[in-house]
Amino acid sequence: MLRYIARRLVATIPVLFGVSVLVFSFVHLIPGDPAVALLGERATQENVERMREQMGLNDPLYVQYIRFLIGKTSFVAISEDMTYTTRSGDKCIELEDDLVCKSKVSDTTWQSAQTGLTCSRVGSGMICHLGGVLWGDLGRSIHGNIPVTLELKRRFPATVELSIVAMIIAVTIGIPAGVFSALYRNSIIDTATMLGALTGVSMPIFWLGILLMWLFGLVLGWLPTGSRLSVGVELKTITNLYILDSILTGNGEALIDSVKHIILPSIALATIPLSIIARMTRSSMLEILGQDYVRTAHAKGLSPRVVVVRHAMRNAMMPVVTIVGLQIGSLLAGAILTETVFSWPGIGKWVFDAISGRDYPIVQSVTLIITVIFVLVNLLVDISYAFLNPRIRYQ
Amino acid sequence: MTIMEKGLASSTLARGHEGQFRRVLRRLLRTSNARLGLAIVITFLLVAILAPIVNPYDARRDLNLRERLNPPSAEHPFGTDDLGRDVLRRVVHGPRVSLRVAVLAVAISLVVGSLTGLIAGMIGGVLDSILMRLMDILLAFPYVLLAIALVAMLGPGLRNTMIAIGIVYIPPYARLARSMALSIREEDFVMAARSIGTGEMRILFTHILPNGLAPIIVQATLSMGTAVLDAAALGFLGLGQQPPFPEWGKMLVDSIQFILSGSWWVMLFPGLAIMLTVLGFNLLGDGLRDAMDPRLRL
Numbered sequence: 159m160l161r162y163i164a165r166r167l168v169a170t171i172p173v174l175f176g177v178s179v180l181v182f183s184f185v186h187l188i189p190g191d192p193a194v195a196l197l198g199e200r201a202t203q204e205n206v207e208r209m210r211e212q213m214g215l216n217d218p219l220y221v222q223y224i225r226f227l228i229g230k231t232s233f234v235a236i237s238e239d240m241t242y243t244t245r246s247g248d249k250c251i252e253l254e255d256d257l258v259c260k261s262k263v264s265d266t267t268w269q270s271a272q273t274g275l276t277c278s279r280v281g282s283g284m285i286c287h288l289g290g291v292l293w294g295d296l297g298r299s300i301h302g303n304i305p306v307t308l309e310l311k312r313r314f315p316a317t318v319e320l321s322i323v324a325m326i327i328a329v330t331i332g333i334p335a336g337v338f339s340a341l342y343r344n345s346i347i348d349t350a351t352m353l354g355a356l357t358g359v360s361m362p363i364f365w366l367g368i369l370l371m372w373l374f375g376l377v378l379g380w381l382p383t384g385s386r387l388s389v390g391v392e393l394k395t396i397t398n399l400y401i402l403d404s405i406l407t408g409n410g411e412a413l414i415d416s417v418k419h420i421i422l423p424s425i426a427l428a429t430i431p432l433s434i435i436a437r438m439t440r441s442s443m444l445e446i447l448g449q450d451y452v453r454t455a456h457a458k459g460l461s462p463r464v465v466v467v468r469h470a471m472r473n474a475m476m477p478v479v480t481i482v483g484l485q486i487g488s489l490l491a492g493a494i495l496t497e498t499v500f501s502w503p504g505i506g507k508w509v510f511d512a513i514s515g516r517d518y519p520i521v522q523s524v525t526l527i528i529t530v531i532f533v534l535v536n537l538l539v540d541i542s543y544a545f546l547n548p549r550i551r552y553q
Numbered sequence: 554m555t556i557m558e559k560g561l562a563s564s565t566l567a568r569g570h571e572g573q574f575r576r577v578l579r580r581l582l583r584t585s586n587a588r589l590g591l592a593i594v595i596t597f598l599l600v601a602i603l604a605p606i607v608n609p610y611d612a613r614r615d616l617n618l619r620e621r622l623n624p625p626s627a628e629h630p631f632g633t634d635d636l637g638r639d640v641l642r643r644v645v646h647g648p649r650v651s652l653r654v655a656v657l658a659v660a661i662s663l664v665v666g667s668l669t670g671l672i673a674g675m676i677g678g679v680l681d682s683i684l685m686r687l688m689d690i691l692l693a694f695p696y697v698l699l700a701i702a703l704v705a706m707l708g709p710g711l712r713n714t715m716i717a718i719g720i721v722y723i724p725p726y727a728r729l730a731r732s733m734a735l736s737i738r739e740e741d742f743v744m745a746a747r748s749i750g751t752g753e754m755r756i757l758f759t760h761i762l763p764n765g766l767a768p769i770i771v772q773a774t775l776s777m778g779t780a781v782l783d784a785a786a787l788g789f790l791g792l793g794q795q796p797p798f799p800e801w802g803k804m805l806v807d808s809i810q811f812i813l814s815g816s817w818w819v820m821l822f823p824g825l826a827i828m829l830t831v832l833g834f835n836l837l838g839d840g841l842r843d844a845m846d847p848r849l850r851l
Contacts, residue, residue, distance in 0.1 A: 173689055180694075356835060362802070365824030365827065368820050490695060495789060512705075529699075
């Protein structure tokens with residue numbers, strides 16, 4: 159088992175490497191000079207040249223790639239008497255025309271407010287870096303010059319909350335629907351479910367979103383059509399997952415309000431995974447129900463319920479687990495469309511705005527982050543799969 | 554094998570294929586779902602081809618502000634949009650864009666992917682490993698996201714939409730073609746061809762490709778549907794066809810702001826058109842899969 163996990167981990171490294179190369183090369187896909195694209199057509203030659211220098215576009219590609227990964231990393235030897243304490247109690251040190259400080263509250267990182275240079279104490283010196291995705295620094299947005307990581311931290315919980323709720327809907331409806339269709343094959347339940355599932359995968363989710371918004375938000379007026387909370391509803395945030403936060407703080411009003419807000423977007427986002435899970439569960443169940451051991455179980459007089467739940471479903475769930483894992487990537491990608499329709503303030507809406515504003519660093523970073531998450535989730539799915547099905551490990 | 558025997562073998566093969574084609578078509582038309590899918594696909598293809606002939610449309614001049622956002626009526630069965638343009642007319646001119654993107658994107662992925670897979674499978678060794686690792690990297694991305702990112706970088710427009718969708722669809726074809734090459738290259742008839750000195754390329758195109766086409770055709774039909782969906786999604790994000798030319802996805806994103814004022818018809822019909830097209834390809838693809846390989850029937 160450990161060997162299997164180790165092998166899967168090792169296999170992930172070249173994939174992540176390839177992903178990083180591809181995402182790094184995005185900026186070179188921009189037609190013409192990326193510096194001109196960022197500054198606009200009317201930029202002076204001088205400014206363009208300075209931008210090229212700043213972006214490091216004049217360096218060889220491999221240098222640019224390494225910088226994309228680790229940024230400008232350096233080790234500075236320091237002694238205790240080089241640091242001093244400001245009046246507000248922050249500790250500071252001057253490094254090459256820059257001032258890096260450590261606030262009283264945070265105990266390990268030193269950061270420059272001016273350039274974003276970040277340092278950590280290591281032995282008798284400091285390791286400092288500026289940029290570099292491996293350090294978790296994804297650069298700054300073009301508009302507003304905001305650190306991408308900061309904005310990502312703020313927005314990611316909204317997308318995660320939406321995706322979790324969508325996944326819960328997809329699994330709790332999709333699996334039973336698939337099981338029942340298989341049990342009552344060719345019945346009206348089966349036909350209806352499969353027709354629904356086929357429509358689900360054929361429907362653009364943004365259109366479904368608009369339809370839901372129009373019907374339940376405007377015509378019936380039952381549910382809100384945008385954002386995460388109504389104006390005037392207060393919530394003290396801890397995790398930024400609003401439903402969880404309102405439960406943790408015992409805020410009933412915010413709980414009801416945030417649930418109401420999440421229903422429509424999560425239904426829209428859930429449709430595709432739900433349809434795929436239902437179809438997969440059905441076909442997997444049909445295959446298992448035809449197996450000899452299921453017939454044996456029936457023959458030895460077990461109740462149909464026991465046969466279905468204990469013999470068939472357990473085995474039929476194997477491929478479904480993989481599908482559920484694979485859907486997480488499509489959920490995160492689908493969030494871009496759903497969040498745009500419902501003005502949901504997550505990373506999807508952010509990417510949409512970034513695309514319209516040609517804010518390339520945001521598009522690049524979000525693609526990288528979502529893909530890395532997707533790869534890691536698939537790794538976890540593979541490993542959990544091996545736990546569930548011992549035969550996998552020995553292949 | 555003498556020349557005569559070889560001729561005999563190839564003619565039997567050819568007859569086998571003729572029979573296979575008819576058999577597939579007969580099986581396909583037997584199920585009502587597949588018939589429905591085929592009918593939908595043919596209808597939209599006809600609309601795409603005939604619309605500019607029967608009902609020429611110059612999107613650049615289409616503007617009638619006196620008839621803004623009129624609900625469906627006898628004159629405008631699908632109503633009018635915010636610029637007073639007839640929604641029916643714009644929906645009818647939509648499949649030209651969507652189907653063109655889908656056909657070309659699928660063609661790019663099919664050709665590049667199949668060749669990659671066949672070469673990897675036939676030659677094997679280091680080249681196989683490199684090509685397949687490249688495919689793994691492409692597969693590591695959620696594909697819609699990769700397509701969005703590619704077009705966002707390359708710049709919006711139909712051509713880049715096709716290229717981006719074409720690229721992200723490559724891996725399944727490569728994998729299919731590779732496994733097909735691996736399994737077929739050990740078959741007796743390939744050994745026979747090789748033993749009489751047929752070149753590798755010729756073996757590839759005359760023996761391996763025709764015998765492994767079925768899963769590739771099924772994959773292509775199913776991915777036509779998803780390509781229409783993804784093209785609409787890119788259009789929705791403002792990355793596909795640029796205004797004022799009609800594209801279903803773009804029509805949908807523009808419609809959102811008018812729903813608040815109750816103009817539901819602006820968003821209903823383009824969405825229905827996308828759904829029907831995709832449904833058509835999905836029904837047809839499922840039908841083809843069942844018809845070509847009964848073992849795969851779910």
